[in-house]
Amino acid sequence: MSEEFAIIDLFAGPGGLGEGFSRAGRDPASRMKIRLSVEMDDYAIQTLRLRAFLRSFEDFPREYYEALNAGDPLPEWADLYPNQWKHAVSEVRQGVLGAEGVFEELACELDRARETYNGNTILIGGPPCQAYSLAGRSRNKGKADYVPEDDERHYLYREYVRILDRLRPAAFVMENVKGMLSSKVDGGGIFSKVLDDLENAGDGYRLLPLARPAPADGSRAAAQDFLIRAEDHGVPQARHRVIILGIRSDLAEGLVLNGPLVPPHPAQISVNDVIGDLLRLRSGLSSKDDFEAWQAALRDQATAIAASDEVPDEIRELALSLSTANDIPRLRSSQWKAEATSMPEHLRAWFADSRLEATLQHETRGHIPQDLGRYLYSAAFTRAFGSSPKLIEFPEFLQPQHKNRASGDFADRFRTQAANRPATTVTSHISKDGHYFIHPDPYQCRSLTVREAARLQTFPDNYLFSGPRTKQYHQVGNAVPPFLAWQIAKAVRGLLG
Structure with a gap:
């Protein structure tokens, strides 16, 4: 049986990335388990805690199905299963990454995960994208006093990098909108700054594209190579996202990649x-x-x-x-x-x-x-x-x-x-x-x-x-498709051996 990897999920939303990774981690040959999820939204936190609670069982508890099938409210899990619910509350933390004191609160948890799993950790997540998205940039242009350099949302990815520095995981996966490739700030493209910061974080990382072969000479892939089209991978949706995979430098030495890490499906799904x-x-x-x-x-x-x-x-x-x-x-x-x-x-x-x-x-x-x-x-x-x-x-x-x-x-x-x-x-x-x-x-x-x-x-x-219902829609729209995340998780875990 392979070693187990701990997953740290940042900017977790309702848990799309985490669902894919945890589902892939049920395979005894590639075990992975969510250790910590961090999110700011009240309702997404409730969704994440419920899912974390359910995952603590080999099979979801019968009371869950009894309530759903009857159209009844869910029971009070803290009364029925206090230990499992306490674990779920501990796993899912509410916090605004970048706000004062939040990093310090998480630092002990990150250190404990790194030490407990002997460095076998995987960091995942997607910093908020409003500053990079085409729609967000269009709205910002209409603001007379808008200055990109003053928009802190451009730099939220640095909180991801800060945690990457502290955790020094075996691998990371960072997701963002296609607009990150063309977004500009401080007189230049933001994407090259993001790649530089990710590459130099912690003990150093080799950055790999997921949908195309990595350069054979070990050089950095072209920016467009980090763009993955979800509809080419069995997702019934034309969702184009930047997804950056990083492998810690000591693990990436001698790593040979023969083709795309997430091979395309033979047919698109309608x-x-x-x-x-x-x-x-x-x-x-x-x-x-x-x-x-x-x-x-x-x-x-x-x-x-x-x-x-x-x-x-x-x-x-x-x-x-x-x-x-x-x-x-x-x-x-x-x-x-x-x-x-x-x-x-x-x-x-x-x-x-x-x-x-x-x-x-x-x-x-x-x-x-x-x-x-x-x-x-x-x-x-x-x-x-x-x-x-x-x-x-x-x-x-x-x-x-x-x-x-x-x-x-x-x-x-x-x-x-x-x-x-x-x-x-x-x-x-x-x-x-x-x-x-x-x-x-x-x-x-x-x-x-x-x-x-x-x-x-x-x-x-x-x-x-x-x-x-409005908040349910919002969570769904902000998520990474779990089926795509599952494919990425299997590819990442396969590289880590």
């Missing part, structure tokens, strides 16, 4: 592959909701679309059929077991839990009647033409009454996720509204549920997100 088996749900109305009111609002919108000369014939025909349909889905309950009949086998095994008899957190938002019309039009257009319409392609009577709608900044404002392709990137914006994440089935006429977003992010079906 939206329909992973959410097509879930129960069809109608949306709700933002105002007083009942089925008759919803159906009347939807039929009014469908009738207007079918009667418009601005609308392509293919969409008018579908809208006309919907305006007279009586088989619109009525259920909104999550207490229903998904049957993954058409899902690829490897993902069916990844998502499934035979003890789970309910589909968790699969409930819809309410929408205003005008948005029902826009969602219907967008979904019907996407079904007919294979891609979601730009805002300019909507008929005038469906255009939102926004002052800046003609600016071009919101061209994808009502975007349907095409059924036969990977989804666009699931982001935390999904917590604000569902306009960029419209379900591909025009008859459902709604945005994605938390569970559908979680499926696109490859969270297992028994993964429960804490907090109100």
Whole structure:
């Protein structure tokens, strides 16, 4: 049996990276175990602690399934299993990395992990990305007094480096947005500074790309080589992220890499592959909701679309059929077991839990009647033409009454996720509204549920997100896809022997 490695997870979010690494670590040949997770968000902390508690059992406790399957609140775990719950609370620490005193609080824990595991530790995590993301940079440009050098978010990665210096792990994995490659501060690109600091941290690290072969001469890979496309690795989502793997210099000597550490999957996974088996749900109305009111609002919108000369014939025909349909889905309950009949086998095994008899957190938002019309039009257009319409392609009577709608900044404002392709990137914006994440089935006429977003992010079906629905969406959008993290974890552990 191989030596066990301890995982330290920074900026952990709801635990996407940690879920992948801990799942890979269950293999007796490549044992890894989360020792510490650090996160600042209240609800993500609750999610992480619940998952840490569940992982302390060989099989999740029966009380977990009894509550979920019945739709009941979870029991008080501290009363039922005090030792396991105490361990979970100790493993998951709430703190703002970079705030005064937080590093000092963690330092003893880092030292203890390094000594207990004889240096066999792995550091993972992704510093917050708002300063690097294209959307964040666009917002910052609109601020008259914005100075990149004064934005502390550009330098949060240094807290990661600071902990890397202290822990001196055998390996680390740092994740961030694609925008890090082009972000500039202090007159130059931030990415080269990040790579320099990571390379020189602790005892020194060799930096390796995950999706392409490393340079044979041991030199640093090109910046673009650190970009990994999640859809090329079995994730049903076009999520492009910078992922940097570092191997401690003493372990990297003589290391031979014959190809990509995360080999591509033979075929991309589509939206329909992973959410097509879930129960069809109608949306709700933002105002007083009942089925008759919803159906009347939807039929009014469908009738207007079918009667418009601005609308392509293919969409008018579908809208006309919907305006007279009586088989619109009525259920909104999550207490229903998904049957993954058409899902690829490897993902069916990844998502499934035979003890789970309910589909968790699969409930819809309410929408205003005008948005029902826009969602219907967008979904019907996407079904007919294979891609979601730009805002300019909507008929005038469906255009939102926004002052800046003609600016071009919101061209994808009502975007349907095409059924036969990977989804666009699931982001935390999904917590604000569902306009960029419209379900591909025009008859459902709604945005994605938390569970559908979680499926696109490859969270297992028994993964429960804490907090109100808006906070659940936010956690899902901020996560690393666990299925990709699992592949990375196996590759990292394979290099460490």
